[in-house]
Amino acid sequence: MAEPLIQARGLVKRFGDFTAVDGIDLEVAPGEAFGFLGPNGAGKSSTMRMISCVSMPSAGELRILGRDPRVEGPAIRARLGVCPQLDNLDPDLNVRENLTTYARYFGLSRAQARAKAEELLEFAQLTEKASSLVEPLSGGMKRRLTIARAMVNDPDLVLLDEPTTGLDPQARHLLWERLFRLKQRGVTLVLTTHYMDEAEQLCDRLVVMDRGRIVAEGSPRQLIEAYSSPEVVELRFGLDELAGLVPLLQGVGERVDPLPDRLLLYAKDGDAAVNEVHRRGLTPSSVLVRRSSLEDVFLHLTGRTLVD
């Protein structure tokens, strides 16, 4: 295997008394699409800021592109593309200038910057908006511009912090499609998300983070197989107290999880489990059989749902 682009051992980030990242190990190989999945405050963004060589680790080892961020920050950042959680596009510049100006920070000449900007405008489908200021753009367009901006230096590693948070479904799908193209070109992607569907769509491999630690690691499929069942039955009863029903469902499927509004029944065969529920004389007001998802994995690992 080629040398990993990211290598972390016992990585820690503290802010005063608060430990945001509490000793994590990870490795990301070239060409991989790697994800951090977890709720807000899990330590994903702090980890990303350390990987992007902006924030220095409080403890532990970190090597990015085989180099030490403490010593070679500028040289590493020259080969990274960073798309932050909140767009920080330049409001005083138009769309094209946002790209050309940014390219100059990486040492591109004026002519190189202009050529690169044209290419990226096309990639981000913003050619028609090239002379517009940033402010009037839609959320999806701004995000695409931020991602395009992260590509001005042809980075070896692209870091995306919650790339689609706050976007409408159509804009999300367009963005995923663009990111998928990058992946096909062999660009290594590292992203954070609290959306399961995003992780399943984009990531070859991911880690689940909770309270500053990594609680599970694998491909989306592996995680679902290891921590959930192939199918999940969602039962709603129109009652307040769902926990009382749990004993009645003992033995149906592999596990029962009562949530505030519904019961989750983990089973190999969802339809068989539903039949068993009815045979026991229970009459749920609604029944949904679905494939298991990363949301279930997360619930199982932490006892909490991802998006509160």
Add this chain to the structure above:
Amino acid sequence: MMSVAVARRLVRSLDQGVSPRRVGAVVNRNVGALRSGASYWLVLLSGFFEPLLYLLSIGVGVGALVGEIPLGDGRVISYAVFVAPAMLAASAMNGALAETTFNFFFKMKYAKTFEAILATPVRPFEVALGELSWAMIRSAFYTAAFLVVMVVFDLAEPWWALAAFPATLLVGLAFGAVGMAASTFMRGWQDFDLLTAAQFSLFLFSGTFSPVGAYPPVLEAVVAATPLFHAVELVRGLALGQVGWGLLGHAAYLVVMVAAGLWLAARRIQRVLCA
């Protein structure tokens, strides 16, 4: 010696490798922003006219009542000739401060401009240096235009005006650097009232409108400790052709301001944005 310690730290920052190209890219961003909107040009224009209006109203208007002022070397000058170099120094200060306070603060706190820049190879010290260079350029436009006015109105000899120009660059750098450092501590726009008040007090009492020798000794000592006084003395000395060793002392004061301001600003950018 504090200044030596500061200088040593500054050298250490420089040691980590300052790339002129990256500093230039930070300046380039500001040139781009200048092109994008008409509002910026309005601000620039008003910054030029302000000291000019003071010169006309006080230098010429009040000057007619004041009469002539004797210089130490036996020469006697009109009040307008006395006030003009002070307005020049103030214009250098105002031009640089406008850039490194209001504009800098907006970019650091609200537009997240520096956050975006720091994700690239550009380092905090290079951001500070680029912003300061740009502030000096703005300040230089004001002072160059003002010097032309002084020569045209016969308030300074052309060669001495030319000699005063580099001094105004130093004044711009000094106030720009200290203003930038102060901006990194600002919590919100309300804090700028303090800055504006300080700036205006300096403008009134730094030997700008009357020789500081006219103050009581205690007040004179206080004024002699403040920065615009040294800027005015340096610029006036050159503009009036009164060159002496004392000018070096005033210049040294300003150089320390540049070094300390830059170092502190860079350190604060690092603290606040690279936590």
